[in-house]
Amino acid sequence: MVLSGYEALFFWIFALAAIFAALLTVMARNAVHSALFLISSLVSVAALFVLSGAEFIAGVQILVYVGGVMVLFLFVIMLVNVGAEEMGREEIFNKQKQVTASLIFCLLLVGGVLYAVSQGYPALQAAQTNKRTPEKMAADQAERDRSLAVGATGTSRITADTELVGGSLYRYASLPFEIASVLLLVAIIGSVMLARTLKQEVSADDVDPETLQEELALDPELAKLEPRVE
Amino acid sequence: MLLLAPVDVLNDLLLRFFSDETVKYFIWPLIQIGLVVTLVALWVAYATYLERKISAFIQARLGPMRVGPWGLLQPIADGLKLLTKEDFIPEKADRWIFFFAPYIAVASAFIVFSVIPFGPDWAVIADVNIGLLLVLAVSSVGVLALILAGWSSNSKYALLGGLRSSAQMVSYEVAMGLSLIGALMFARTLSLSGIVGAQGSDSIWYILYQPAGFLMFLISGIAENNRAPFDLPEAESELVAGFHTEYSGMRWSLFFMAEYAAMVVVTAVATTVYLGGWYFPFVYRLEESGYHNLYVLVSVLVFLVKASIILYIYFWLRWTLPRFRYDQLMDIGWKWLIPSALINIVLSAFAVFVLQALNGWRGIQTIEGLDRGMNLTATGKGIMIAFGLAGLFITGVLLARINWRSRDFNLKTQRRNIRLVNVPKGKPARA
Numbered sequence: 001m002v003l004s005g006y007e008a009l010f011f012w013i014f015a016l017a018a019i020f021a022a023l024l025t026v027m028a029r030n031a032v033h034s035a036l037f038l039i040s041s042l043v044s045v046a047a048l049f050v051l052s053g054a055e056f057i058a059g060v061q062i063l064v065y066v067g068g069v070m071v072l073f074l075f076v077i078m079l080v081n082v083g084a085e086e087m088g089r090e091e092i093f094n095k096q097k098q099v100t101a102s103l104i105f106c107l108l109l110v111g112g113v114l115y116a117v118s119q120g121y122p123a124l125q126a127a128q129t130n131k132r133t134p135e136k137m138a139a140d141q142a143e144r145d146r147s148l149a150v151g152a153t154g155t156s157r158i159t160a161d162t163e164l165v166g167g168s169l170y171r172y173a174s175l176p177f178e179i180a181s182v183l184l185l186v187a188i189i190g191s192v193m194l195a196r197t198l199k200q201e202v203s204a205d206d207v208d209p210e211t212l213q214e215e216l217a218l219d220p221e222l223a224k225l226e227p228r229v230e
Numbered sequence: 231m232l233l234l235a236p237v238d239v240l241n242d243l244l245l246r247f248f249s250d251e252t253v254k255y256f257i258w259p260l261i262q263i264g265l266v267v268t269l270v271a272l273w274v275a276y277a278t279y280l281e282r283k284i285s286a287f288i289q290a291r292l293g294p295m296r297v298g299p300w301g302l303l304q305p306i307a308d309g310l311k312l313l314t315k316e317d318f319i320p321e322k323a324d325r326w327i328f329f330f331a332p333y334i335a336v337a338s339a340f341i342v343f344s345v346i347p348f349g350p351d352w353a354v355i356a357d358v359n360i361g362l363l364l365v366l367a368v369s370s371v372g373v374l375a376l377i378l379a380g381w382s383s384n385s386k387y388a389l390l391g392g393l394r395s396s397a398q399m400v401s402y403e404v405a406m407g408l409s410l411i412g413a414l415m416f417a418r419t420l421s422l423s424g425i426v427g428a429q430g431s432d433s434i435w436y437i438l439y440q441p442a443g444f445l446m447f448l449i450s451g452i453a454e455n456n457r458a459p460f461d462l463p464e465a466e467s468e469l470v471a472g473f474h475t476e477y478s479g480m481r482w483s484l485f486f487m488a489e490y491a492a493m494v495v496v497t498a499v500a501t502t503v504y505l506g507g508w509y510f511p512f513v514y515r516l517e518e519s520g521y522h523n524l525y526v527l528v529s530v531l532v533f534l535v536k537a538s539i540i541l542y543i544y545f546w547l548r549w550t551l552p553r554f555r556y557d558q559l560m561d562i563g564w565k566w567l568i569p570s571a572l573i574n575i576v577l578s579a580f581a582v583f584v585l586q587a588l589n590g591w592r593g594i595q596t597i598e599g600l601d602r603g604m605n606l607t608a609t610g611k612g613i614m615i616a617f618g619l620a621g622l623f624i625t626g627v628l629l630a631r632i633n634w635r636s637r638d639f640n641l642k643t644q645r646r647n648i649r650l651v652n653v654p655k656g657k658p659a660r661a
Contacts, residue, residue, distance in 0.1 A: 032327065032381060039374070059363035063407075067370025068400060074377050075396050078389065151357035151423065159359045162420055 011051055018044035031077045039070050056162045199225055237352070237523055262355045266343050274490040275305035277541065284545040315479035320384060323476065327382035332481045335375035335488035341368045342495045347423040349508045349529035351522070354423055361422040362414070365499055366407050369454070372492060373399040376456075376463060376473045379485070383476035391472025394556070395456060395463035401563040402453040402460075408571035409446035412578035413439070413503050416604045416614075422499075426507030428603020432611075435506040439614045442574050442622045444504040448543070450567055451496035453559070455489065458548040462556060497540040501533060505540075508533040565633050570625045577624065581617040585610055 021041035028034040042065045049058035148157040169177055198215065203225045216222055244253045279294065279301070286293030294301030319328055345361045347354045358364065373396055380392020413436045417425040429436060437444045453460040464472030474485045501507060508529035516525040554562070585606070589596045596610035606614060 030324075032324070032378075036327070036378075055358065055360045056363070059360040059367045063363065063367035063370055067367060067373065067403065071373055071377065071396050071400055074374070074381070075393065078377075078381050078393065151421070156357060158357065158419075158421055158424065162359055162363075 007051055011048065014044045014047040014051070017041075018048065031080075032074065035070060035073050035077060038073075039066055042066055042070070053159070054161065055159065056165050198222070258352070259355060262352070263344070266348070266355060267340065270340065270343055270491060270494060271487070273494060274487055275309065277490045277494065278308070278486070279305045280541075281545050281548075284542070285549045288546075288549045309483070312483040313480055317479040317481055318476075320476050322384040324382040324384070327378050328476075329481075331375045331379035331382060332477070332484035332488070334378065335372055336484050336491070338368050338372040338375065339488045339491035339495060343498075345422055346495075346498045347426055347502065347507055348533050349526045351526050353508070353526050353530050357421055357423045360420055362410060362420045362425070362499075362503070365422070365495070366403070366410075369492060369495060370399070370403050372488065373403075375485075375488070379477065380463075380473035383473075385476050387469045387471070387475045388473050391463045391469050391475070394469075395473060398456070398460065398462060398559060398563075399454055401560065402450045402567070405446060405563060405567035405571050406450040406454055408568065408575065409443050409450060410503060411571075412443040412574045415578050415582055416440075417503075418600065418603050422502050422507075424603070425503055426509055429506045430509040431602045432605050433511070434606075434611060435504065437504040438611075439618045440504065440574070440578070440621075441618050442570065442625050443578075444500070445622075446567055446571050446574065447500055447504070448496075448540070449562075451500065452544065452547065453563065455492050455496060455544075457489075457493065457544060459551040459553050460559060461548075461553060462559060493541065493544055494537065497537040497544070498533075500540050501536045505536045507536075566629055569632060570629055573625045573628055574621060577617070577621045581614060581621075584617075585613060588613070 018041050021037045021044060025034045025037040025041060028037055042061060046058040046061040046066075049055070049061060145157055148159060150156075151158050199222070202212065202215075202222050212222075241253070241258075244257055248257060282304070283293040283301075294304040297303040297307045319325060342365050344355045345358060345364055347357070376395040376399075377392045380388045380390075380395070383389070413425070414420065416432075416436060416439055417428040419425060419428070425436075456463050462472075463469075464474065469475070474482055477485060510529070510532040513525065513528050513532065516528060582604070585596045588594050589610075594609060595607050596613065598605040598607055598610075
């Protein structure tokens with residue numbers, strides 16, 4: 001996909017915004033500020049999806065990540081006490097092991113991207129010199145656009161991405177889709193079960209009587225937590 | 231049509247100064263956006279007036295009467311008062327987030343209007359393929375504003391309000407999205423103009439096919455807007471004012487505006503998806519007789535009237551129902567609305583399957599075409615409406631059965647009563 005004009009301008013704006021927001025996510029002292037910068041980064045990436053013609057992914061990104069996941073992140077952050085880091089007394093970048101590890105991974109990532117680009121660029125060049133000139137590509141794009149339905153405003157056309165995503169997801173990938181949803185369900189139930197401790201269960205009278213007797217033999221303190229029967 | 235000639239005159243005038251493309255893709259959209267923002271702001275202002283009037287009538291009072299005839303200028307007086315009030319920021323507040331939260335609320339409510347089709351032709355700002363998804367996505371960002379406002383105020387009431395709002399909105403968002411899917415099966419597109427077009431070309435409102443879906447959407451929409459009877463995030467009697475306790479002046483009124491704008495958004499989406507949008511029988515005759523601009527204007531009026539009727543239901547419910555308890559709120563969301571939305575999806579898919587199976591069987595014709603939504607013949611419509619009404623009944627019975635004594639069917643009873651063969655009993659984690 002060749003970006004030009006306003007598209008290129010917006011690409012650079014959102015790409016830089018995504019990178020700087022991601023950087024600030026790591027560098028902010030306050031956990032809530034970090035979460036906010038992460039949200040900005042996610043929104044910028046959604047804008048990049050729109051620019052590359054994947055509106056559906058962009059919509060889902062905002063709906064799921066910004067509207068769902070990040071809200072729960074904030075929910076958790078607000079309930080957790082954040083200590084010295086927030087007050088600004090402690091240095092953030094003084095832990096050498098962590099900083100070194102992240103730098104190594106950063107270098108690996110940059111190397112990987114550079115390698116992929118240098119591998120892909122000659123092929124792109126060859127393809128363009130052979131048959132896919134920018135004019136040809138623009139003509140192809142215009143041809144594809146003409147086949148799409150005209151929108152209600154009369155000036156734009158309605159893309160068919162969402163239908164394509166839905167069709168291929170349910171026709172060719174329905175089994176992986178179902179497996180993924182079952183996995184998520186198991187994860188939800190598992191996390192609920194893991195998060196409840198014995199003390200909480202005893203105080204909510206949720207423990208099996210036999211198990212409770214066994215546990216009481218180990219830890220007599222638990223008897224204090226037992227709810228009184230009225 | 232002399233009254234509406236200015237639109238064409240303005241177009242000609244603009245074409246004299248700018249190129250054809252600039253006018254078409256840049257200047258007209260800007261004019262449309264300006265108009266919509268102004269009109270929606272006015273609508274929101276007068277929604278507060280209507281709220282006060284309707285509440286007054288419900289409580290056998292007169293409501294605002296002093297400013298202007300019947301108090302009609304009250305919203306303007308209120309706005310001026312709020313503008314001149316002190317904008318106070320608490321000392322221990324997180325200044326930046328406290329500053330930005332109201333803007334997030336207003337922006338997320340107003341951005342949605344960019345894809346709402348108020349009418350045909352020039353009454354639409356943008357028609358995108360992900361219209362409905364965009365509406366859901368952007369309005370789900372609104373919850374961030376409430377949480378951030380609640381947290382940044384550094385006050386216990388505000389924080390509790392923020393926590394409640396996040397839990398409530400995250401749970402009801404799911405039901406809201408799922409309840410729309412039934413209607414989408416008939417529209418076959420996510421574009422809001424496309425959904426209106428599908429209903430128009432089929433001469434039907436989807437509320438007839440999807441009465442259960444409409445009810446679920448409305449209930450979860452009211453909960454999503456934090457309106458009474460679901461107004462726990464700002465419950466006055468427990469939390470002072472919830473997440474906006476510490477806000478004052480213009481910033482407080484921005485939250486108020488966002489709340490009403492979000493209400494208008496839900497009514498507009500409900501109108502578009504279930505009540506046929508701007509489509510109304512016989513209005514298209516105006517277009518046939520050549521009064522194009524009048525046709526658009528009447529269509530916009532039809533849309534506004536339909537949305538206002540749903541808005542009235544909002545006010546009506548707020549002033550006649552008491553607030554739910556928190557556990558009741560979560561019960562309605564997770565035990566009633568989400569399962570009923572899932573049942574609705576299965577039933578709608580089954581209905582569509584039956585229609586397709588019946589089509590062509592013993593000379594019965596049910597489907598006319600699939601190019602603009604699902605166009606049904608009179609027989610098909612009858613079957614669908616019957617399915618819709620039966621769906622209400624089936625959903626109700628199924629849910630009543632599932633939730634019958636659901637409070638007794640909890641973790642404890644499951645642990646004690648369900649014995650799996652050869653599986654050791656699970657022990658809870660020690661802490």
